[in-house]
Amino acid sequence: xxTIVLWELKRRRTALxxxxxxxxxxxxxxxxxxxSIRDQAAQMNQVINQLPPELRGLKTxxxxxxxxxxxxEFLNSQLLxxxxxMIWVILAITRGSNILGREEQTRTLELLLARPVSRTxxxxxxxxxxxxxxxxxxxITLVLLLxxxxxxxxxxxxxxxxxxxxxxxxxxxxxxxIAFALQAASAMTKRAATxxxxxxxxxxxxxASLSSLTDxxxxxxxxxxxxxxxxxxxxxxxxxxxxMVYLILVFIIGTLVAxxxxxxxxxx
Amino acid sequence: xxxxxAIHSLSKTYAGTKTPALDKLTLTVKPGEVYGFLGANGAGxxxxxxxxxxxxxxxxxxxxxxxxxxxxxxxxxxxxxxxxSGEIVLWPKVxxxxxxxxxxxxxxxxKNDYLSELIERFQAEPDKPIDELSKGNRxxxxxxxxxxxxxxxxxxxxxxxxxxxxxxxxxxxTIREASARGTAVFVSSHNLAEAQRMxxxxxxxxxxxxxxxxxxxxxxxxxLTTFRVTLSNSQDGDTLAKDTHFKFISxxxxxxxxxxxxxxxxxxxxxxxxxVTGISTQQLxxxxxxxEYYGDGA
Numbered sequence: 001x002x003t004i005v006l007w008e009l010k011r012r013r014t015a016l017x018x019x020x021x022x023x024x025x026x027x028x029x030x031x032x033x034x035x036s037i038r039d040q041a042a043q044m045n046q047v048i049n050q051l052p053p054e055l056r057g058l059k060t061x062x063x064x065x066x067x068x069x070x071x072x073e074f075l076n077s078q079l080l081x082x083x084x085x086m087i088w089v090i091l092a093i094t095r096g097s098n099i100l101g102r103e104e105q106t107r108t109l110e111l112l113l114a115r116p117v118s119r120t121x122x123x124x125x126x127x128x129x130x131x132x133x134x135x136x137x138x139x140i141t142l143v144l145l146l147x148x149x150x151x152x153x154x155x156x157x158x159x160x161x162x163x164x165x166x167x168x169x170x171x172x173x174x175x176x177x178i179a180f181a182l183q184a185a186s187a188m189t190k191r192a193a194t195x196x197x198x199x200x201x202x203x204x205x206x207x208a209s210l211s212s213l214t215d216x217x218x219x220x221x222x223x224x225x226x227x228x229x230x231x232x233x234x235x236x237x238x239x240x241x242x243x244m245v246y247l248i249l250v251f252i253i254g255t256l257v258a259x260x261x262x263x264x265x266x267x268x
Numbered sequence: 269x270x271x272x273x274a275i276h277s278l279s280k281t282y283a284g285t286k287t288p289a290l291d292k293l294t295l296t297v298k299p300g301e302v303y304g305f306l307g308a309n310g311a312g313x314x315x316x317x318x319x320x321x322x323x324x325x326x327x328x329x330x331x332x333x334x335x336x337x338x339x340x341x342x343x344x345x346x347x348x349x350x351x352x353s354g355e356i357v358l359w360p361k362v363x364x365x366x367x368x369x370x371x372x373x374x375x376x377x378x379k380n381d382y383l384s385e386l387i388e389r390f391q392a393e394p395d396k397p398i399d400e401l402s403k404g405n406r407x408x409x410x411x412x413x414x415x416x417x418x419x420x421x422x423x424x425x426x427x428x429x430x431x432x433x434x435x436x437x438x439x440x441x442t443i444r445e446a447s448a449r450g451t452a453v454f455v456s457s458h459n460l461a462e463a464q465r466m467x468x469x470x471x472x473x474x475x476x477x478x479x480x481x482x483x484x485x486x487x488x489x490x491x492l493t494t495f496r497v498t499l500s501n502s503q504d505g506d507t508l509a510k511d512t513h514f515k516f517i518s519x520x521x522x523x524x525x526x527x528x529x530x531x532x533x534x535x536x537x538x539x540x541x542x543x544v545t546g547i548s549t550q551q552l553x554x555x556x557x558x559x560e561y562y563g564d565g566a
Contacts, residue, residue: 003373011359107357111413114321114351115374116343187283266282266324 004112004122008099008129009136016136019091023141026087030079031145034071034152037078041069071154075161076232080168082205085229088138088169089201092176095133097194099126101183104190104267119263123184127255130180131173138169156235164234171229171243174250175201181254185261187268200225270335272421272452273297273320278329280315289315291476292329297452299420302443304467304484305456312476313456314354317425320454321351334420347377350419354426354456356410364394364401364409368416377417386412389438403430411439415446422446424455428462440466493532497539498523498546513538 009016037044048066067073100123103109112122142165146158175197182193204224211221221227228242273296280290290312297303307313318324320331322342331338334348358367368383387394392408393401401409407430414422422443428436443453443466457463463470464484472480495514499505499522509516513535514526523546528535539547 003370007370011362107353107355108359110321110323110351110353111358111371112374113323114346114349115371116346116376117374118343264325267318 004117004125005129005132008126009132012133016133019137020140023084023087023091023137024144026083027079027141027145028148030083031075031149031152031154033078034074034154037074038069038153041067044068071156072232072235075154075156075164076230076235080164080231080235081229084141084165085168085172085231086205088134088172089175089205091137092130092134092173093179093194093197093201094176095130096176096179096197097183099130100180101190101193104183109267113267120259123258123262127177127180127258130176134169134173134176138165138172142166142169160235160237164231167234167243168231170247171225174225174247177250177254181258184258186265189261190268270299271296271332272299272301273303273331273333273454275316275320275331276329278316278319278331279327280319280324281327288327288476290319293473293476293478294329295471295478295481297421297454299450299452300447301469302447302453302455302467304463304470305454305473306458306460306463306470307456307473309458311473313473314425315476316473317354317423317454317456320423321349347375348420350414350417350422352410352414352422352424352427354429356407358398358406358409360399361397363397364392364412367398367409368394368413371413372416375417379417382418383412383416386415386442389442390435404432404435407431408435411442415442418446418449418451420451422451422453422455424453426457427455428457428459436462493549494525494527495535495539496523496525496548497542497544500543500545504542508542511538 045067048068066077068077142162145165146162149156149161178200179193179197182189182196204226207217208221208224208226211217225246228240228246230240233240275293275295278290278293279288281288293316305313305316319326320338322338325339333345336344338345390408390412392412393405398406398409411427414424428439431439447453455466467484469481469483471478494517497508499508502522505519505522505524508524508526509519513529515529517525517527
């Protein structure tokens with residue numbers, strides 16, 4: 001299994017470097033703005049809180065007022081909720097769709113299946129490679145965030161900030177894992193995998209953000225994982241149980257569906 | 269001797285279709301035998317190969333390779349197989365050497381000396397990334413990865429596609445050596461001359477059904493020689509067509525094409541009893557056999 005995982009990482013090394021650089025640049029750009037934003041927090045808050053709730057929701061996930069001078073609220077609204085999660089969702093869905101699906105499409109998957117490698121072992125190695133690729137990008141970003149945050153006066157307990165960032169990363173990865181599991185499960189779900197993951201990842205984000213706008217969006221928004229996603233709750237020292245349940249379900253059910261389907265399905 | 273490949277009533281009907289792509293295929297391949305699997309596009313060759321490789325699941329029937337069931341014991345089966353797909357696709361940025369190392373690790377049967385020998389023999393360019401190689405050179409990499417661990421069974425789909433005539437010769441020699449070592453070779457091909465040259469036995473598949481099997485090398489000179497005989501009258505043509513010394517092939521007017529069933533001397537002696545006005549011999553190529561089964565355009 002290690003052979004396949006290392007092969008995947010080696011082949012993806014250039015792309016991984018660029019994704020990591022992109023993720024770090026975005027993170028540094030945002031946290032570097034904090035000192036100047038904090039100094040003008042009153043004016044900034046006035047501007048932000050005068051925005052329509054739906055626009056405010058796109059940044060925070062809720063329609064409540066925002067205090068960007070507060071490090072926790074700044075990290076939630078400016079960094080974790082929309083920016084980093086979005087970058088990581090794009091990475092996760094792209095890789096989740098491609099790590100198996102593209103190999104099947106280009107038929108290089110047959111080269112692997114022609115060797116004495118069980119389908120379960122192959123699938124596990126691919127899932128592990130997806131996880132490791134994601135860990136490299138988000139992990140390096142996290143380490144730098146923990147190192148740089150105090151330099152920009154973002155004084156948040158290291159453990160709390162780490163937990164909130166890991167929570168954001170896992171949430172983002174869940175969409176990639178959904179794409180991956182659907183690719184693996186059957187020929188029919190394979191075709192819908194990317195669309196379903198994008199609909200959940202981006203459609204769900206817009207739905208949850210706009211749910212405070214009209215009453216009729218409130219019920220469908222509850223089916224979006226974004227509805228339960230709240231880095232601010234973690235930064236404030238609590239674990240959002242709803243999302244934890246969602247994450248556990250995605251990774252367990254996704255694995256079961258992927259393994260059960262992929263073991264017996266036709267390779268196209 | 270146990271068969272290296274034993275296929276029994278293997279069938280595949282794809283989802284959403286009613287007609288089977290492969291219908292009750294039954295055949296065997298012995299150790300050291302080279303079996304050619306011939307058929308037109310869409311006849312079911314690739315479906316059969318993909319079933320043997322367990323890339324797709326059979327609707328009915330079974331296949332055993334080296335005694336292991338292709339579905340239940342797929343991992344064990346793959347330890348014994350070397351596989352080359354019809355249109356070889358490799359990772360474009362990877363070099364041949366990187367690919368060989370990777371696949372060797374997965375195969376867990378390292379035979380570096382033989383790999384080096386194959387690279388030299390096929391004049392492959394293993395240091396270049398795949399996307400910098402010509403189609404023929406990519407095919408060489410594909411052939412080498414199939415052969416490098418000296419498997420007990422080779423499953424090859426259009427193996428010489430893109431190879432120049434010189435490399436085709438090298439390939440035939442390599443297959444002959446593998447066959448001499450006891451490797452069973454199951455090869456699908458469009459190239460009938462190649463099949464005639466390389467195979468011990470061929471099977472012709474049409475509309476998913478195996479419609480004909482024929483040995484190639486044994487008694488080849490006798491089996492494949494035909495006489496085009498022109499007689500002085502059509503009545504004698506009728507008699508010759510039914511003569512037990514010959515296999516009747518075709519007839520046009522007073523010209524009859526027949527194939528000797530026994531020895532050439534006996535056939536010539538029998539022909540001496542007919543009022544022959546013209547005679548010519550020809551080799552009945554596999555192509556003629558193939559066209560005989562495909563010639564109706566159905």
